[in-house]
Amino acid sequence: MSNETSHGHSSTVSVPHETHHEVHHGHHHxxxxxxxxxxxxxxxxxxxxxxTGMFWALVGGLFSVIFRLQLGFPDAxxxxxxxxxxxxxxxxxxxxxxxxALVTMHGTVLVFFVLTAGLSGTFSNxxxxxxxxARDMASPFMNMLSYWFFFVASIVMLSSxxxxxxxxxxxxxxxxxxxxxxxxxxxxxxxxxxWLVSMALFVVSSLLGGLNYIATILNMRTKGMSMTxxxxxxxxxxxxxxxxxxxxPVLFSGFILLIFDRHFGTSFYLSDIFIxxxxxxxxxxxxxxxQHLFWFLGHPEVYIILLPAxxxxxxxxxxxxxxxxxxxxxMIGSLFAITILAFLVWAHHMFVTGLNPxxxxxxxxxxxxxxxxxxxxxxxxxTTIWRGNIRFTPAMxxxxxxxxxxxxxxxxxxxxxxxxxxxxxxxxxxxxxxxxIVMGVAxxxxxxxxxxxWYPKMYGRYLNNTLGYIHFWxxxxxxxxxxxxxxxxxxxxxxxxxxxxxxxxxFKHFGELNKFISIVAIIVFLVQILFIFNFFYSIWKGRxxxxxxxxxxxxxxxxxxxxxxxxxxxxxxxxxxxxxxxxGKDGHDHIAQTVPVSADESKH
Amino acid sequence: MAQTVAANTKWWSGGKSPFxxxxxxxxxxxxxxxxxxxxxxxxxxxxxxxVSSPSWPDPNFVFQSFPFLGSGMPLLFVSLxxxxxxxxxxxMVLAVHEGHHGNKKGVIKWMIWTIIGGLAFLSCxxxxxxxxxxxxxxxxxxxxxxxxxxxxxxxxxxxxxxITGFHGFHVFSGVVINIIVTIMAWRGVFERRGHxxxxxxxxxxxxxxxxxWVFVFLFFYLV
Numbered sequence: 001m002s003n004e005t006s007h008g009h010s011s012t013v014s015v016p017h018e019t020h021h022e023v024h025h026g027h028h029h030x031x032x033x034x035x036x037x038x039x040x041x042x043x044x045x046x047x048x049x050x051x052t053g054m055f056w057a058l059v060g061g062l063f064s065v066i067f068r069l070q071l072g073f074p075d076a077x078x079x080x081x082x083x084x085x086x087x088x089x090x091x092x093x094x095x096x097x098x099x100x101a102l103v104t105m106h107g108t109v110l111v112f113f114v115l116t117a118g119l120s121g122t123f124s125n126x127x128x129x130x131x132x133x134a135r136d137m138a139s140p141f142m143n144m145l146s147y148w149f150f151f152v153a154s155i156v157m158l159s160s161x162x163x164x165x166x167x168x169x170x171x172x173x174x175x176x177x178x179x180x181x182x183x184x185x186x187x188x189x190x191x192x193x194x195w196l197v198s199m200a201l202f203v204v205s206s207l208l209g210g211l212n213y214i215a216t217i218l219n220m221r222t223k224g225m226s227m228t229x230x231x232x233x234x235x236x237x238x239x240x241x242x243x244x245x246x247x248x249p250v251l252f253s254g255f256i257l258l259i260f261d262r263h264f265g266t267s268f269y270l271s272d273i274f275i276x277x278x279x280x281x282x283x284x285x286x287x288x289x290x291q292h293l294f295w296f297l298g299h300p301e302v303y304i305i306l307l308p309a310x311x312x313x314x315x316x317x318x319x320x321x322x323x324x325x326x327x328x329x330x331m332i333g334s335l336f337a338i339t340i341l342a343f344l345v346w347a348h349h350m351f352v353t354g355l356n357p358x359x360x361x362x363x364x365x366x367x368x369x370x371x372x373x374x375x376x377x378x379x380x381x382x383t384t385i386w387r388g389n390i391r392f393t394p395a396m397x398x399x400x401x402x403x404x405x406x407x408x409x410x411x412x413x414x415x416x417x418x419x420x421x422x423x424x425x426x427x428x429x430x431x432x433x434x435x436x437i438v439m440g441v442a443x444x445x446x447x448x449x450x451x452x453x454w455y456p457k458m459y460g461r462y463l464n465n466t467l468g469y470i471h472f473w474x475x476x477x478x479x480x481x482x483x484x485x486x487x488x489x490x491x492x493x494x495x496x497x498x499x500x501x502x503x504x505x506x507f508k509h510f511g512e513l514n515k516f517i518s519i520v521a522i523i524v525f526l527v528q529i530l531f532i533f534n535f536f537y538s539i540w541k542g543r544x545x546x547x548x549x550x551x552x553x554x555x556x557x558x559x560x561x562x563x564x565x566x567x568x569x570x571x572x573x574x575x576x577x578x579x580x581x582x583x584g585k586d587g588h589d590h591i592a593q594t595v596p597v598s599a600d601e602s603k604h
Numbered sequence: 605m606a607q608t609v610a611a612n613t614k615w616w617s618g619g620k621s622p623f624x625x626x627x628x629x630x631x632x633x634x635x636x637x638x639x640x641x642x643x644x645x646x647x648x649x650x651x652x653x654x655v656s657s658p659s660w661p662d663p664n665f666v667f668q669s670f671p672f673l674g675s676g677m678p679l680l681f682v683s684l685x686x687x688x689x690x691x692x693x694x695x696m697v698l699a700v701h702e703g704h705h706g707n708k709k710g711v712i713k714w715m716i717w718t719i720i721g722g723l724a725f726l727s728c729x730x731x732x733x734x735x736x737x738x739x740x741x742x743x744x745x746x747x748x749x750x751x752x753x754x755x756x757x758x759x760x761x762x763x764x765x766x767i768t769g770f771h772g773f774h775v776f777s778g779v780v781i782n783i784i785v786t787i788m789a790w791r792g793v794f795e796r797r798g799h800x801x802x803x804x805x806x807x808x809x810x811x812x813x814x815x816x817w818v819f820v821f822l823f824f825y826l827v
Contacts (some may be wrong), residue, residue, distance in 0.1 A: 245637065246638060
């Protein structure tokens with residue numbers, strides 16, 4: 001059976017109207033300002049997060065194009081670059097200080113503004129109420145505040161690009177003393193203050209959002225939606241929110257101490273420092289202390305970025321294989337294990353800081369333990385698609401790409417998790433390759449999969465498929481072409497964060513390879529612009545969605561009207577009778593969660 | 605809000621809160637966990653630096669003054685401060701209790717006592733800060749020698765003012781929130797709602813702030 005009913009237009013969708021007493025939304029007088037700007041509708045807020053995230057992805061991506069030009073063509077002059085960046089690219093050549101600023105901003109923007117706010121901000125907001133069966137978030141007002149704190153954080157970060165001394169340039173991790181002493185570099189002056197203010201606002205935004213996600217998932221599930229009937233997307237968003245709520249405050253504390261070191265004469269992170277031959281009075285602090293506080297967030301942050309992508313990939317792989325997810329409980333268990341381990345491995349970022357090797361051994365063990373839940377997830381994804389009737393939609397391709405990248409990048413994590421190997425590999429291009437593949441690009445792929453899959457629910461139209469396929473294949477091939485060679489460079493000892501390599505006898509033979517990487521990076525960037533075009537073009541001109549459930553999925557969001565209003569369901573919220581993964585069961589293609597279990601049905 | 609339900613209710617099957625609490629209280633609990641990590645990070649940072657320092661100033665020497673009575677009374681004043689804050693927790697419990705019985709007058713009375721307790725604590729802290737500042741201590745300045753007689757780094761003052769300041773800021777916010785909800789109670793907002801749940805949520809925050817002080821007291825004054 002199928003509850004996929006064909007309707008010509010959303011307005012003709014028939015729904016029971018006798019239960020209108022529950023619907024209070026949609027009857028308010030809505031102005032442009034309350035509907036599109038200061039909206040409290042979780043779907044609008046999700047789109048605000050998404051579009052702001054896309055803006056930042058373009059900015060962060062453009063930064064990488066510019067510094068890749070420097071790395072690929074260290075001697076070339078680009079007059080347009082001087083037009084764009086002015087002083088930063090005097091004579092068409094990127095200045096060293098600007099290079100460091102761009103690398104720093106690329107990291108900050110992509111990690112926090114794109115892959116945290118843009119990813120979990122978008123999809124937690126969009127999917128949680130729709131998939132648990134709630135009219136909106138627990139507190140729509142706090143949800144709105146969450147976006148606007150992010151917006152103000154964005155404005156502050158953006159403004160730091162335009163101050164005379166430039167944005168912060170000491171790396172996205174903002175280690176002291178570079179981040180603590182204004183005299184250390186131009187970027188460490190007001191640019192760093194703006195960076196800290198922006199990040200503090202970002203933490204507030206993340207907290208407001210996270211509390212809402214947790215409260216909504218626990219408290220607002222519709223009747224029958226037990227925790228073990230939740231789609232895996234929701235479990236992933238839940239653990240993501242818990243990670244954020246418990247790890248961002250530690251970063252916040254670290255930042256407060258940093259602000260005091262910068263402006264109030266304290267020495268939390270500072271000791272025994274000379275600048276230009278002058279001894280500073282600071283004594284007794286510890287730069288390593290900052291690294292501990294930073295990575296206590298920094299490592300969970302990796303999973304804040306990755307878990308939503310995992311959840312969405314699980315859902316999309318199952319829907320498009322027309323098969324139940326393999327090992328549903330194991331998927332939840334492994335998400336939980338990853339969440340716990342995420343808090344216990346932070347010092348593997350600090351193996352070469354002088355950490356006691358005995359202590360390091362424990363962090364090696366705990367780090368390598370993450371391979372267990374990760375492998376469970378990978379095998380479950382592979383067994384989910386095994387012998388499925390796979391539909392290669394763009395969303396499915398990106399979900400498959402996510403699994404591929406997660407495996408490739410995850411394997412190099414086993415190298416880096418060993419403290420002995422890390423002595424050689426630390427701060428080389430091997431690390432760049434590892435985390436870009438496993439966390440950066442993989443999560444981008446999860447995000448793209450989510451956008452292609454839920455775009456019909458967001459805008460009532462489809463994204464263009466042909467452009468989607470071009471987007472996928474160029475990005476997929478490009479991602480490997482960019483990052484695979486970096487493994488070789490890293491194994492050869494080529495350090496990251498250097499401005500140019502052609503003056504080093506040991507690394508100058510990588511010149512042509514660097515050129516190749518840069519060219520591919522530019523092509524991949526251009527294809528992302530194609531995607532952005534597809535996104536905005538399709539909002540107004542895309543093919544219209546004519547059925548309620550275009551993918552034949554079981555989850556609740558497809559029981560809402562094609563263009564759901566604020567409140568999501570007209571009439572009562574549907575009751576849930578089964579889990580989300582009854583595909584190909586008892587001869588039915590799919591059975592929606594709202595269908596009661598019939599007497600002669602086989603057990604699942 | 606809390607409601608009576610049959611004993612065999614399936615709490616986790618959806619359609620109701622599994623903890624039988626409304627979302628605001630759930631959010632408050634998660635927020636407090638989050639905030640506990642903020643303070644935890646501060647206190648662990650303090651502990652790390654202190655333990656890795658060769659020596660540290662003796663709290664019995666630093667904190668030995670009492671207003672109008674002079675010095676030579678180690679930890680007496682901070683004991684008074686701690687006592688005031690704990691009493692304010694008790695009055696908060698009484699306010700919540702009155703709220704359960706829908707007794708508007710009782711809620712307002714005990715909330716006012718809680719506010720007075722909070723303000724008294726903040727005044728004590730202001731005096732202590734002013735006194736230490738007068739003795740030459742501030743962020744980046746520390747006049748107190750180590751317990752073994754050597755010259756101390758400034759980190760004793762740095763951590764003391766940062767962490768007690770951060771805690772004091774929490775108390776201050778708590779007092780402001782208490783004043784707001786007391787005015788709301790006085791204007792009958794909760795009476796119209798039929799419950800005093802807001803007092804409970806504010807109470808959770810207030811108890812948390814008190815609990816944090818216990819740790820601050822332990823690690824800065826006693827150890």
